[in-house]
Amino acid sequence: MVAISSGRGRGPGYTIGALGAAAGVNPETIRYYERIGLMPAPPRSTSGYRHYGEAAVRRLRFIRRGRELGFAIAEITGLLNLHDRPDAPCGEADALTREHLAQVEAKIADLQALRGELARLASCGSKSARHCRLIEALEEKGCCG
Amino acid sequence: MVAISSGRGRGPGYTIGALGAAAGVNPETIRYYERIGLMPAPPRSTSGYRHYGEAAVRRLRFIRRGRELGFAIAEITGLLNLHDRPDAPCGEADALTREHLAQVEAKIADLQALRGELARLASCGSKSARHCRLIEALEEKGCCG
DNA sequence: GCTGGACCCCGTAGTCACTACAGGGTCAAG
DNA sequence: CTTGACCCTGTAGTGACTACGGGGTCCAGC
Numbered sequence: 105m106v107a108i109s110s111g112r113g114r115g116p117g118y119t120i121g122a123l124g125a126a127a128g129v130n131p132e133t134i135r136y137y138e139r140i141g142l143m144p145a146p147p148r149s150t151s152g153y154r155h156y157g158e159a160a161v162r163r164l165r166f167i168r169r170g171r172e173l174g175f176a177i178a179e180i181t182g183l184l185n186l187h188d189r190p191d192a193p194c195g196e197a198d199a200l201t202r203e204h205l206a207q208v209e210a211k212i213a214d215l216q217a218l219r220g221e222l223a224r225l226a227s228c229g230s231k232s233a234r235h236c237r238l239i240e241a242l243e244e245k246g247c248c249g
Numbered sequence: 250m251v252a253i254s255s256g257r258g259r260g261p262g263y264t265i266g267a268l269g270a271a272a273g274v275n276p277e278t279i280r281y282y283e284r285i286g287l288m289p290a291p292p293r294s295t296s297g298y299r300h301y302g303e304a305a306v307r308r309l310r311f312i313r314r315g316r317e318l319g320f321a322i323a324e325i326t327g328l329l330n331l332h333d334r335p336d337a338p339c340g341e342a343d344a345l346t347r348e349h350l351a352q353v354e355a356k357i358a359d360l361q362a363l364r365g366e367l368a369r370l371a372s373c374g375s376k377s378a379r380h381c382r383l384i385e386a387l388e389e390k391g392c393c394g
Numbered sequence: 395g396c397t398g399g400a401c402c403c404c405g406t407a408g409t410c411a412c413t414a415c416a417g418g419g420t421c422a423a424g
Numbered sequence: 425c426t427t428g429a430c431c432c433t434g435t436a437g438t439g440a441c442t443a444c445g446g447g448g449t450c451c452a453g454c
Contacts, residue, residue, distance in 0.1 A: 121401065131402085132442060140440090151449055153402060173366060177440070205367040211319070212360045215353050218318055222350040266430065276431090277413060285411090296420055298431055322411070395454100402449065413438075420431065 118156040127164035134164065142167060142177060174204060263301040272309035279309065287312065287322060287329075319356060324349070
């Protein structure tokens, strides 16, 4: 969490490590984002070090947050484009969100069903695994091709 | 969903394509599972075609179901080992089951938090991206580095 | 002034769980 | 006997990183 301006740098801004600390992202990941075009290439010092400003921190936090919420890189790119055009209609982002919500809800329902099975199995009183129903729990629902 | 026995084969059982259809898994994926040792290598016809029986269908459905629920291949391997030794002591089964139960519960909690975030964002009332709640949320909540 | 260690650079390769070719061989129906 | 759907192998690509090797840079402390 050390920006160049606070301590060891010669100018305002962030090295890649400071940016990573400020945004909660691994420096290797930042370089990767630059490679794939998700983060713009920043200016460099004479020795080749990347130098970032506050805009980079904001953009990177936006990306990290999106990833935490399960959005794919391509989707985040879309959201960033949307963000960069503040008069664009919001329906796009709205649709993306609802789609994710549906997926997440389906997965929760699925896992809750399995949790029921596992909870039942966890108190299995028999002496051997033969009578446990874990296999069945997984098998029974796999019949719908 | 066409087993060899129903139509074109010369014996009972499934080709890799029929097995894939029966279990809801891509044939390429089945070959991959064989390569990594998750599915056993089946007997082959003289021309080299893989031939599977019902046990393979059950095993593959089990795997698919586990994968759908977010278990890693290594975890599924553990569950299958348990399955393959029906006389394994129940303590072992219990331990494995409880371990998976804990994982499932953690995953549910995770997804529920995510659902809360997404639900809050799901119906953006504004007309333009400027006021879109998703964009705002991504911008503003990334502050905890 | 010099050294040490933390940081930075680049490129490549590895991870996980697939998925998609390319370039062939096989099989049964028409 | 041809057609076309299936099968075979092996390799390479995907997404989103992460790790590694082999270097260069920077600056606090001695």
